[in-house]
Amino acid sequence: MVEAKKMSGNIYFKNIRRTIFQxxxxxxxIFAIIALGVGFFAGVKNTKGSMxxxxxxxxxxxxxxxxxIVSTYGFTEEDVSAVSDVEQVSEAEGSVTADFFSEDRIGNSIIIRAHSITDKVNKVDLLxxxxxxxxxxxxxxxHxxxxxxxxxxLEVTSENSKQTSDALTYKEYKIVGxxxxPYYMMKTDRGTTSLGDGKIEAYVYMPAKGFTSQYFTELFxxxxxxxxxxxxxxxxxxxKTEDAVINAAESMASKRYQQAVDEAQLEIDEGQQEIDEGRQRLKEEKNSVYGQLNSAKNTLDEQSSQMNSSREQINSQKDSLNSQKQQVVSAIAEVKQQIESLDPQAPAETEETLKTQLLQLxxxxxxxxxxxxxxxxxEKKLDLAEGQIKxxxxxxxxxxxxxxxxxxxxxxxxxxxxxxxxxAKEDLENFEKPEIFVQDREDNLGFGSFESNADIVDSIAKIFPVFFFLIAALVCSTTMSRMIDEERTQIGALSALGYTPGRIMLKYMIYSGSAAILGCAVGFFxxxxxxxxxxxxxxxxMFGFAPLEFYFNWKLALVSLAVSxxxxxxxxxxxxxxxxxxxPAEILRPKAPKAGKRIFLERVRFIWKxxxxxxxxxxxxxxxxxxRMIMMxxxxxxxxxxxxxGFxxxxxxxxxxxxxYSEIEKYHMTVAFEQSGEDLKKxxxxxxxxxxxxxxxxQQTSVNAKGPDANKSCSLMISDDRDILKAVxxxxxxxxxxxxxxxxxxxNNKLAEMLGVKAGDTIELNYDDTKTATLKVAGxxxxYVSNYIYINEETYQQDMGxxxxxxxxxxxxxxxxxxHNISESINEFDGVIGISINEDAKSRVDDMMVSLNYIIILVIGCAGALAFxxxxNLGNINITEREREIxxxxxxxFYPRETGSYVFRExxxxxxxxxxxxxxxxxxxxKFIMSRIVVDAVSFNEVIEPVSFGLTVVVVLGFAFIVDVILRQKLKRINMAEALKSAE
Known part of the structure; x- marks a missing residue:
């Protein structure tokens, strides 16, 4: 009995194997449709996991x-230690950043952000x-x-201000790697700066001593x-960690604030004391100097008065002597005249007396x-003395x-x-407390957008697999129904031999189940x-920071297997x-052909006849x-x-x-100048x-625009030139x-969509790290390419300061x-530091968009596999179930060609x-796919060209033609004698 059961079991499974191979x-x-459905489902679903x-x-x-963490005061080693000592923090490290102008390979001016190399946090990946x-x-x-x-x-060019140049230790830095x-996970965005047009083109990392700053500009x-x-x-x-980090940072900031206030007050007090002491010294010195000067002047005045008195005495004496001299001279002249006129006979005594008088005179x-x-x-002595006094x-x-x-x-x-x-006292009264800005990974543009892009793929996985599994169920249902109809007689025989319905059913469930299991395994992996x-x-x-890590979700594998x-x-x-x-007796008899019915077309007599x-x-x-019609x-x-x-x-x-670059940005070239001024255009x-x-x-700069839904980096364009309406x-x-x-x-529309705003709403612009401005969206x-905000000069000066x-x-x-020829001439024009040609930008955008061809190939490839x-399968079933008719x-x-036309016309x-x-x-x-393919810097056109509809029809008919060619070979292999044998 056991031997008989064993033999029966062997025959049973041998029958299953024979059914499979036949x-x-x-x-x-069944294997292929399950593999395709599971492959698409698991592949797209696991893509998010892999990402x-x-x-x-x-x-x-x-x-x-x-x-x-960013502070208006910067950070010291003490600040870093304070954050590092927080229980919930494993690592903390300070970093220095500085932006500077340099030149690219062809001599255009670019802005580069320099970071100090960190050893513990944000370590660089050396390629x-x-x-x-x-x-x-x-x-x-x-990138x-x-x-x-x-x-x-890399040269720190002369275009940099003294402040910018002074932030860096050297004027040139050699690239060695x-x-x-991880700070820059996206290829397309390097942040914004207050320099130039505000757009940072690239970053570099260098040792901390490559900077002159004594403070860290940010803390990680x-x-x-x-x-x-x-x-x-x-x-x-x-x-849970954020509060502790913020508290530590604010505590250190308050401490530094108080320390700065105390130091400033001490400097003010010391300065005031020096000034007060200086005033006292000046007063004493004034008294001393002016006292000495007054004493000297009094002495000179006394000496001058004495000289004047002496001068008067001498003049009086001189006048007296001159008067006496005149009198004496006159007397002498008179005596001499008397002597000369003396009568010779005059007495001798008279002459003698006159001579004695003359001698006396x-x-x-x-x-x-x-x-x-x-x-x-x-007088000479007086003149000398007066000269000395003078x-x-x-x-x-x-x-x-x-x-x-x-x-x-x-x-x-x-x-x-x-x-x-x-x-200084006034400044101290108005001395602002330090502002602490704490950002997490979500505020990093690259990291923050990564999840949303992964969710895009995951959302596609919620729609497509349902479609594929529905087709898989229809294919399996049609295939197995036809197979069971074909083996109706065999099922009746097995039932008549005593096989239970479950045992009979198991054969076909093993057939379809094994194909499904194999298809699920192959498709999943x-x-x-x-x-x-x-x-x-x-x-x-958008993202090119690392090779893809493959992720296998075993729960998803079990779900896929269950659905398969x-x-x-x-x-x-x-x-x-x-x-x-x-x-069993009823099953052993052939099933009656399905009754034909009048169709709607028969009622349209004009066409039908x-x-x-x-x-x-x-x-x-x-x-x-x-x-079969519905499934097809x-x-x-x-x-x-x-x-x-796909198309x-x-x-x-x-x-x-x-x-x-032809309909929106209608200009041909962007020319950037080293110096600004409204005379540039003239x-x-x-x-x-x-x-x-x-x-x-x-004027062009960069800002971060913040709306209800997101915070995005974009270009801010400021102009009052009416010709801007001709350019854009x-x-x-x-x-x-x-x-x-x-x-x-x-x-632009893409930015509005990402920020979640419409005309009439407001957006917040963040610029210069800590400043903000709120503007109304006028339109x-x-x-399509890049994100822009246009404002006028008045808004820039008054609202943004x-x-x-x-x-x-x-x-x-x-x-x-x-x-390109004229660009060479313009490049030599005085003050030009950079030229961007729209035709070249167009080529770069086209090259960037080529990456999406992979998705197109994927979609069309899956479509082709599904169609095939x-x-x-339906063509094969059609031929198999109509072998007697054929x-x-x-x-x-009928000729083979006519037979094929008859069979494949349906x-x-x-x-x-x-x-x-x-x-x-x-x-x-x-439209659904395009709504899920989101690239921050690109707005897609969401259009299907008329030629794509024609190509779609051609491609699908091409798949049908290939299947037609393959299945015509099966028509040739039909054995007419075997096909026409009666099943009874």
Whole structure:
């Protein structure tokens, strides 16, 4: 008995194996459709897991910060230690940053952000070269610099201000390596700066001694407890750590604030004391100097008075002597005359008396002249003394003047010092407390956008797999129903031999279940490996920080297996149950053919009566087997939808560069100048007026725009030049939009969508790290590449408190001008530091969009596989179940070509119906996919060109043709004699 059961079991399983090998086409069809469905489901679903795992491994490997802390005071080692000592913090490290102007490979001015190399947090990923060994070496951004740049130097150009240059220790830095950094996970965004146009092109990392700063400009901290990136556990742990980090940072900031206040007050007190002491010293010195000067002047005055008195005495004496001398001379003359006129006969005594008088007078004259000589000597002495007194007065006035100047200078210095002290006191009263800004990973543009991009892929996984599994269930149901119908006699025989319904049913469930299990296994592993690779390549234009880590979700594998078995064994069970509810005798008899019914077309007499007989048969057969018809239409419709969506993605992506640089940005070139000024345009027009058709002057910088839904980096364009309306086309839905007024901003549609704002709402602009401005959205204009905010000069100066310094021209040239040739001339124009040609930008955008071809290939490839499986399986079933009919018409004399046309005409009609159903759904599917493919810097056109509809039809008909060619070979292999044998 046991031996008989064993033999029976062997025969049973041998029968199953024989069934599989004899109907391998059906088996492979079930295997393939399950593999395709599971592969698509698991692949797209695991893509998010793979992206998340890649991100998690990357940020953990290089210890990306959990918190970035910025203070208006900067940080010291003491601040870093204070944050590091927080219990919930595992690592804390300070970093120095500085932005500076340099030049790219072709000499255009660029802005580079320099970071100090950190050892614990935000470690760099060295790709090529080596790390810096001296303070004047650096490693550079892999997405801007190439391996060939290793060994070259970055120059801190003369365009930098003294403050910028002083922030860096050297004027040149040698590139010794190429790196990635967890701080910059996106390829396209390097942040904003207050320099130049505000756009940072690249970053470098260098030793801390490459900077002159004595303080850290930012502080990074890593939480002790984290968790898988973007998980609830991670956010919960970070939230617990954040308060402690903020408290530590604010505590240190308050301490430093009080310390700074105390130091400032001490300096003020010491300064005031010095000034008070200086005033006292000046007063004493004044008293001393002026006392000495007054004493000297009094002495000179006394001496001068004495000299005047002496002068009067001498003059009086001189006058007296001169008078006496005159009298004596006169007397002498008179006596001499008397002597000469004396009568000779006069007595001798008279002459003698006169001579005695003369002698006496002459002696008196001699005495008088001696007195006059003495007076003359006295005058000389008086003249000398008066000269000395005069010199004394001159020295007095000179010394007094010097003293007055010296005292005035000292008083001015003291007054200036007092003014400075008063200013310092006022500043101290208005001394603001330090502001602490704590950012987490979500505020990092690259990290923050990574999850949303991964969610895009995950959202696609919620729609597509349902469609594939529905087709899989229909394929399995049709395949197994037909197989069970074909083996109806065998089922009846097994039932008559005593096999239970469950035992009989198990055979077919093993058949479909094994195909499903194999398909699920192959599809799961292949899809989990290759689908994420394709999608990661597509996202490579945004994220390229690490190779993809493959993630296998075993729970998802079990779900996939369960769904696969449900699609296969579930439909098998339903098909078998309907067959096994009959008695064995009834099952052993062939099943009556399905009754034909009148179809709607027969009621349209005008058409029906003009149709050929075989065409009428085909029409009846199409509606006779409704299950097969529905499955064919759904399968081909789905294939059509996918193909059209694929071509639509290509249309939406391929055309944006043309639209951007011909319809929106209508200028040909952007010219940046070293110096700003509103005379730039006039000078440029004077030089190139013959070639120009338009030039618009503006200032360009970068800001972070914040709305209800997001915070995004974008370019801020400031202009009052009306020619800006000729350079840029501000329209939405074909309608012109007015340029914004004061306090208003004009933003592009992509930015508005990301921020979650509409016209009339407000947005907040963050600039210069800590400043903000709130503006009203005056309008939203259509734009495809990059994000822009346009404002006028008044808004920039009053609402943002910045000086309007235009240094950029949007330039358009007349037709026939060679843009690249004239750019060489413009590059030599005085003050030009950079030129950007729109045609070159268009080429770069086109190259970037090529990455999305991977998604297009993926979609069209899946569509082709789906179409092939559905067409092949249904065509194979159609031929198998109609072998007697096919053999009959061949016996009746139909040629092979006519037989093929008769058999496949139904397939062709159903393909056309499927295409008709698939085109509208493909249009909707395209819109859905484009709404999920989000690139921050790009707004897609969301258009399907008319030619794509034609290509879709051609592709689907091509798949149908291939299946037709393959299945015609099966028609040739039908044995007419065997097919026409009676089943009874």
């Amino acid at each position: 109907s391998m086409g059906r088996y492979i069809a 998340m795992l890649t991100c998690n491994e990357y940020v953990n490997r290089y210890n990306m910060y959990d918190f970035r 090529k070269g080596r790390m810096p060994e001296s303070d004047d070496e650096c490693v550079a951004d892999s 801007f610099f190439r391996e060939s740049d290793i060994g070259k130097t 190429i790196v990635n950094s 901290a890593v939480s002790e407890k984290q968790g898988f990136v973007f998980s609830d556990e991670y956010y919960s742990n970070i939230a 002459e002696e008196n004259l001699s005495q008088i002249e001696g007195g006059l000589e003495e007076v003359s000597e006295g 010199n004394g007065y001159s020295d007095y006035y000179s010394n007094k003047s010097k003293a007055e100047r010296s005292f005035a200078s000292a008083e001015a210095e003291l007054s200036n010092g007092q003014t400075e002290i008063n200013k 292949a899809g989990s490996k290759y689908f994420p690779s394709f999608i990661w390549k597509a996202y490579g234009m 078995l449900l699609c296969s064994t579930g439909t098998t069970y339903l098909a078998c149950r309907g067959q096994l509810k009959h008695m 003009h149709m050929k007989f075989l065409h009428k048969v085909s029409a009846r057969n199409i509606f006779r087997y409704k299950k 239409i759904l399968g081909i419709g789905g294939c059509t939808s996918l193909v059209l969506a 639509g993605i290509n249309d939406s992506v391929a055309g944006i560069a043309d639209h951007q 000078r440029f027009e004077d030089e190139y007026g013959k070639e120009l058709s338009n030039a618009a002057l503006l 086309n501000f329209t939405e839905d074909g309608k012109k939009i007015s340029y914004p007024g004061k306090g208003e901003a004009l933003i 939203i204009y259509k734009n 910045k000086a309007y310094e235009p240094s950029v021209l949007f330039v358009s040239f007349k037709d026939g001008i060679d843009i 499986i559905v067409l092949f 053999a009959t018409i061949e016996v009746l004399g 397939n062709f009609i159903l393909v056309l119906l499927g295409i008709a159903a698939g085109l509208p759904s493909g249009f909707a599917l395209h």
